[in-house]
Amino acid sequence: MDFQLSEEHRMAQKMVRDFAAKEVIPVIQEWDSKQEMAPHFLPRMGELGIMGINIPVKYGGQGFDYITLGLVCEELEYADSSLRVVMSVHMGLNSMAVLQWGTEDQKQRFLVPQAKGEKVAAFGLTEPDAGSDVAAMTATAVKDGNEYILNGEKMWISLATKADHTLVVCRTDMNADKPTSGMTAFMVENARDGVTSGDIHGKLGVRAGSTGWVNMQDVRIPEENRIGEEGEGFKISMSCLDNGRYTVAAGATGLIKASLDASVKYAQERKTFGVQIAEHQLIQQKIAHMHRDHEMAQLLYLKAGWKKNLGERNTRETSLAKWFATEASFNAASEAVQIHGAYGYSDEYPVERFLRNSKGAVIYEGTNEIHQLVQAAYAFGWRKDRPLRKELPAFDPDVWQE
């Protein structure tokens, strides 16, 4: 057992922290109010290599391990959730799926430009009438010669209007015994005829990010864009979630830290009844809870990352980390607002943004109700992980950095 991060981990963490401190934190409030993504965020994340951090060098990435991905997400969400969301969809839900399930040709065509940050990637599973109940989806893909014709609407899609490639899941077999065995995954280039998209405004949080809809009307894509086999779409999307949820867990850990740091600072500035509010025990209790939760959330996601590095299945650990960290980050942000009193209720301080952002993460990538069902099912022994046709490759520094 070794709880030390390596020097490489610490240097990568510091590099992303410095980037966020210099280029994100000073301007984030402004973009959050505008409800737009700052135009420099995605290009800068690409240039700096963040968007390919844990992809092997031979596929255009930086060749770091899965733990570094977690550390990067923690640092990004310390600044703002919208940046971590980029990593969740671009890396966790899309690029890592290509790494896991893609053919060599697909890795060259999709993964390489994505890892270099030249192309931005998104993930479209949810539909207007199908969220937690994935099997209720209605988008279809019909085979026509060497092509598929896709129709349907995907909703609540992060980076909907920024992405070049969207990994979508559609129904291909209407007569499958179970709807989940009639689904197939496809990589859709957003520039294809028939693809339209738009952003949703008026969101509670992640306002400096893009969340929207992607509509597909008779979109023809070549067979070579099918990820995995026909009928494997549900399994693929669940494996994507093992990676997306990992980034959400790590990011939420950063949000707890941001709430903690803001609260520690404010509690030593604000005085009531002749003393700093830090001296009131009820304030101390809130700080203690935040610190405890930060440590716990970090340990949980690092354990999941460690399992990923070893190439071991981590659905259970990742779900637990996501459930715990996002719930704790919502509580931490709420208590941070409380510690700031009325000032916390205004955008003069960042904590109201933390609270608004934290609410999304208890909904997306499996609502926290769903995660509790998952955890209970494992505990009862009702749920067992079966081997996948293709597992996420274990981290091997020699292969990844060649």
Add this chain to the structure above:
Amino acid sequence: MKIVVCVKQVPDSAAAIVVEDGKVNWGDAPIVINPWDEYAVEAALQLTEKYGGDVVALSMGGDKAKEALKHALAMGCSEAILINDPELAEMDASGAAKVLAAGIQKVGDVEMAIFGKQAIDNDTGVTPAMTARVLGWPMISLISAVENIADGSIKAKRFMEEGNQIFESKLPAVASIVKDYSDPRYPSFMGIRKASRAEIPNLTAGDLGISKPENKVKWFGVDNPPVRDITNEKIEGETPEEIAANLVSKIMEEKVL
């Protein structure tokens, strides 16, 4: 062109530093590369990118100083050297200059030695000039831009309070760099990997062929700054005019004016 860039390990600028028994205590403050030195590394890298050559990062200090060197390597320096010898601890700036000059000579064929404008721990800002003196090289301080390097001389701009000065100097020379030069780059991920695997050689006074220079400056003690007793008072009033009037009478009352 071979450039040596001298970097120092210092406590983070946000650290709360206290003085105990006449000595500065950094507590458990994170130790980072001196922020001014990041500009020096950036300048050195830009110069070799433009004119070709290598940048060697040089530091003097204990094992902790390796972190500053690794940061420099991760930014793109090709080599790092640490002068790490307990014999050389607790030196004043003139002593440090002698040791660094010996280090620069040991590297050999150096055309420029570049420093940050000062180190944020001692803030003397004299080490670069003293190193130049030991080496017998011109000192070109507070450089904000280099216009050209050709035929063994450098044309550069100095940033001064009165304005800018453009000048030419023979090389080799010692330069110190100011913030206006260019924002330092972040370490790249590839650089981070290279740096984390780098074995940084430790040189001792013996390796440099020097003995410990004698300190010229003696520190008798360091004091904490006096604690300032500050109270805040909000001047209130119904209208801006009334607030202004209240403020004026308060200022008169306190005999500030």
